[in-house]
Amino acid sequence: MKTMNNRQVRIPGPREHDVAEHCRKFGIGPAEEKKLKKILGSRAPLHEIQANAPPGQPKWR
Structure with missing residues (x-):
């Protein structure tokens, strides 16, 4: 019998993303960026950054 690989x-x-770059990309202000860096450090997994970031502005049509 053959073995299959x-x-x-x-x-x-x-695995780790730059918190400051994420804040610049998504328009998060400097006060929130400072708070995220204090909580997570300068590099963190994306799901942690998104979970702790403030909700975004609604997109009006």
Whole structure:
């Protein structure tokens, strides 16, 4: 009987993201950026940054 190699190639992305860059990208103010850096540090996983970031402004049509 043949053996099958079922390994899948996974190329992981960066695990840690820059908090300051995320704040600039999403328009988060300097006071909130400072608070996020105090809570999370300068680099953190994306889900942690998004969970602790303030809610965004609604997009009006």
